[in-house]
Amino acid sequence: MLKRLILALAATAALAGVVQAQDRPAAPVYQVDPFWPKPLPNRWGIGQAAGVAVDRRDHVWVIHRPRSMTPDERGAALTPPRSDCCIPAPSVIEFDPDGNVVQAWGGPGHHPAWPENEHGIYVDAEDNVWIGGNGNNHHVLLKFTRDGRFLLQIGVHRETGGSNDTRRLGRPADVEVDTATNEAFVADGYGNRRVIVFNATTGAYLRHWGAYGRQPPPDDPIPAYVAGQPPSPSFGNPVHCVRLARDGLVYVCDRQNDRIQVFRRDGTFVREIFVAANTLGNGSVWDIDFLPDPAQSLLLTADGENNTVWLLAREAGEIIGRFGRNGRNAGDFHWVHNMAVDSRGNVFTTEVDTGKRAQRFRLVTPLPR
Template sequence: MASARTLVYGAALVAGVVGLALGARAIDGSSTTQDHEIPLFEVDPMWPKPLPNHWLIGSTIGVGVDSRDHVFIIHRPASLNTRTEIGADADPPASLCCSAAPPVLEFDPEGNLVNSWGGPSDEYDWPESNHGISIDHMDNVWIGGNGAGDSHILKFSRDGEFIMQVGEPGQQPNSLSTEYFGRAAKISFDPEANEAFVADGYSHSRVAVIDMDTGEMKRLWGAYGNEPTDENLGPYDPSAPPAQQFRNPVHCADPSNDGLLYVCDRPNDRIQVFQTDGTFVDELILLPETLGGGSTWDVAFSPDEAQRFMYVADGQNMRVHIIDRRSLEVLASFGDGGRQPGQFFAAHSIATDSRGNIYTTETYEGKRVQKFVFTGTGEGSGHLGVLWPGGGGGD
């Protein structure tokens, strides 16, 4: 078994806003002793463009990008307050503004809203609490749910036409079940194998692999490739030995081009790496003193064929980490807690497009999607300046 890599940030090295630049946090340890080539980004404070119809988005719980670089987000309309946010939806209306947008919104690369859909239907069981949105290689849209009764996932065309439901709602947790899920967090894909990987989830403690056409479950596993259990592991303790099971929620399971799978074991502050058959390869323990929601919320890869960089959304520490995907070395991070462009309030989901741009969504009170424009690479020692348009770099 490969040894775990544990990286800890020095609190004294936390950088704030420097001039017009949003400074990244340097890393305390060997990764700061030499310069690395790191990607550079510029936050686009005007993306996306304002929504029509006085629409607002609520807790924004997923983001995905299709083959046209159209960006899909999913949010929770019910998280909006009818008194303070969507008075026009109150009964009777309390104000002229605003109304909840449909759950699924599609933007073109320029940030124009080009489509919207989603919600309850007689054709399928819409999740009690939708969670995650992913776009497969055929531009189909997959959605999970982490509500109390959400033991199923949904598949749609990119225009919202229903294709398939896998599982039935209202099932009891059973991490060995091959018929349903346990509040699935995210679905990702291996086009060559025609397989979907389900991060499963908020009730189950496993990765589940299904056939993308039929929904048939093909295999499943827990932490380190162990058979998963539904044992309550209790609160995370950073001083305890590494847990031999995933701790709910298992929040992402994303395959790379070279046949590896990166799993977000969120409350355990770790990313575990597997072969796609479930064989354990390695793990990264990221900011292991992080409590609460944990440090590893979602991952996305740079779009080069080698997928050299992995980006990790860290909603608890309000930042995005930049990691060498193969070595699992943390190179830099960017962001800070806040509601200004380039800052985060619970960075929940992350995706990249074909140009290398990053998109993030924020849950809780963040309620937005942001775009970080890839501007090239440069040498750095763990400190990445995220520039505002026309702004200068940080120290």
């Protein structure tokens, strides 16, 4: 009898190990590509690189902040020129997979509601380019064609109404479009504390929610994050990203609360995942994306306070690896702000503050099948 019990316990433990192994895929290995992107043409330089996206062609789109370039960085654009380099590049730059510039457009004056401080970029399945902004007066989301022709504005420039206003935004940080339903999910944002959903063609309001799927509370000041205290009942500022998984789940970056909250498409709360939960300052969850294997088994998290990319087993919600550290060399980060993953699993990152660059990290291990 005792022998049978021991065998049964051993079998149960083995089964648990198999399940755990399935929940915890092996950590992929990444290697920085110091030659991506290629040198920019036209004596262009870039400022704070505030967003990155990969389109269906595996072209990489970067949005940067030309106005953040210092006088010595834009010396060739001064009158008289201060130096032979550089000239601020247009705000939106499209690269091919090899890092060559395909086209560039946008920047101050491109549209009357062009953001004071560019923030976030997304390219949908129809090659439309969406951008946000986190300037103090920027409360709109803009949609353009691939070549920069204006299509849609959501929100009212210079007007905001709080986290339960269905017409106006509050410094939106990020957007992603659900192709199946034609819905635009917005991380809103630096002023508001919610996810809000619109029709991606008309901009008509559909629904919104706050932390835990509840109606957002009044936008009063909230206490600073303290590690080890009970989780905040509200999103902090900023609600920094929103990502849609193939299985219908919505992942939201609650940056300063060091957590990812997960919802169904209708706003029903599913779970939360804490990442480097002792992180103070600007928080640990700045952006996320998925490994492109069939199960999207890995969740990658850009952390601009610890200046690393965390690798999490998506199902288990546990860290299994990381790459990058604080520094200025290739492969290091200073305020890694956004990230995107291409169809091969390569990772593209952008940096703000004084980082002001985009980098590519090649996946050197096979994608899970």
